[in-house]
Amino acid sequence: MTPKNKDASTEEKIKEAARIVFTQKGYSATRTRDIAEEAGINLALLNYYFRSKEKLFELVMSEKVAKLFGVIAPIVNGETTSIEEKVTLIADNYITMLLQNPGLPLFVLSEIRNNPEHFGNKVQAGKLLTESIFVKQLKERKPDINPLHFMINLLSMCIFPFIAKPVLESAGVMTPSQMNDFAEERKTLIVQWFKAMMNS
Amino acid sequence: MTPKNKDASTEEKIKEAARIVFTQKGYSATRTRDIAEEAGINLALLNYYFRSKEKLFELVMSEKVAKLFGVIAPIVNGETTSIEEKVTLIADNYITMLLQNPGLPLFVLSEIRNNPEHFGNKVQAGKLLTESIFVKQLKERKPDINPLHFMINLLSMCIFPFIAKPVLESAGVMTPSQMNDFAEERKTLIVQWFKAMMNS
DNA sequence: ATATTTTTTAATCATTTGATTAAATCTATT
DNA sequence: AATAGATTTAATCAAATGATTAAAAAATAT
Numbered sequence A, B: 001m002t003p004k005n006k007d008a009s010t011e012e013k014i015k016e017a018a019r020i021v022f023t024q025k026g027y028s029a030t031r032t033r034d035i036a037e038e039a040g041i042n043l044a045l046l047n048y049y050f051r052s053k054e055k056l057f058e059l060v061m062s063e064k065v066a067k068l069f070g071v072i073a074p075i076v077n078g079e080t081t082s083i084e085e086k087v088t089l090i091a092d093n094y095i096t097m098l099l100q101n102p103g104l105p106l107f108v109l110s111e112i113r114n115n116p117e118h119f120g121n122k123v124q125a126g127k128l129l130t131e132s133i134f135v136k137q138l139k140e141r142k143p144d145i146n147p148l149h150f151m152i153n154l155l156s157m158c159i160f161p162f163i164a165k166p167v168l169e170s171a172g173v174m175t176p177s178q179m180n181d182f183a184e185e186r187k188t189l190i191v192q193w194f195k196a197m198m199n200s
Numbered sequence C: 001a002t003a004t005t006t007t008t009t010a011a012t013c014a015t016t017t018g019a020t021t022a023a024a025t026c027t028a029t030t
Numbered sequence D: 001a002a003t004a005g006a007t008t009t010a011a012t013c014a015a016a017t018g019a020t021t022a023a024a025a026a027a028t029a030t
Helices: A009-029 A032-039 A043-049 A053-070 A072-076 A083-100 A104-114 A125-130 A133-141 A147-170 A176-198 B009-029 B032-039 B043-049 B053-070 B083-100 B104-114 B125-130 B133-141 B147-170 B176-198
Strands: none
Touching: A009 A032, A009 A043, A009 A053, A009 A104, A009 B009, A009 B104, A032 A043, A053 A072, A053 A104, A072 A083, A072 A125, A072 A133, A083 A133, A083 A147, A083 A176, A104 A147, A104 B009, A104 B104, A104 B147, A125 A147, A133 A147, A147 A176, A147 B104, A147 B147, A147 B176, A176 B147, A176 B176, B009 B032, B009 B043, B009 B053, B009 B104, B032 B043, B053 B104, B083 B133, B083 B147, B083 B176, B104 B147, B125 B147, B133 B147, B147 B176
């Protein structure tokens, strides 16, 4: 029988192919046939395991959103860590994750632009930016400046290089290998810069 | 006769509709029928004035790339301005332009990711980031740090809020009106932060 | 006014694309 | 081995989509 115990191998092959193709080309530019080919399976299997392109996409999108916000959530809510410690953790962990998922930010942000409903917001991203312990600490340290500015600065310094990556490489500014070194350097530099901004 | 003297009104209506729809939904998600409807014209007219969806898109894309890089080009190559003056000019002019074209960065960056050939690079964006006078000044002031870090920091602090705008609004962090005030505040804050980074 | 050229429209084409169906193949239980 | 259920495949469908065509309408020239 094995009613629910599907092969898992095939299903996962499709899901992994979907991750690759969706992330690379976005929802609209992705053809279900592209995913089938990438997975090495018959097109009909995609609709057998997942009901539709849309359903498969929602699955991938949820994963990606969770990954993009999941890294910072536990850090900014840390009860015992200082501002500096949080900044160090965020810069390090975020850049490490982004080095393994360079296309993630541009994918998630442009899909949310195309279709805000895709942003299920299970991670309650809004709260991270307005009600976290990190925000409270920032408000204490710099009461005269909207703490959201610092949140955006920190995130932008980590994320933006990866958003600009296609342009930087296409314009011949950096090779993929140089991009990696560049991002690694920023792990420590961002901490230093952030401290300077807080003390200005 | 007037062989080349087309009505201009109709042609421009289509181009303007294309700007709106392409920028909002991206190339792949845009239907030529969407553009025709937005322009209030018959679908066939689109192919009469422009030869294809692709051709029309290239036209719009060129404009948008030029706009995104055109603001900074003359500033970073300024012969007589100091680092501080350049930073002030970039922050002010760039944010002013982005407030009028909030969707521009996400559109251009994601289309270049989808199809790097679209990046004709007439603006020689690479040179701006590696060979401009601004870069030389940065290298003199901070010889130990790759000046590209500072270029990326400056651009990210200006651009990133607009890239994150769909998420911030969708997550209820800010209203469009608050986004405007937020961006306006950054015109002066970014200068202050950048100076602090340079002196750290 | 008439003729000619340009612009606009409705109808249609060919291809692409997401999805379905019916049959074939594989797997496991008896 | 035989049966039943799960998985996979080839073929096909219907709708969407970029593009074309032939004719009508409007503008311009003679």
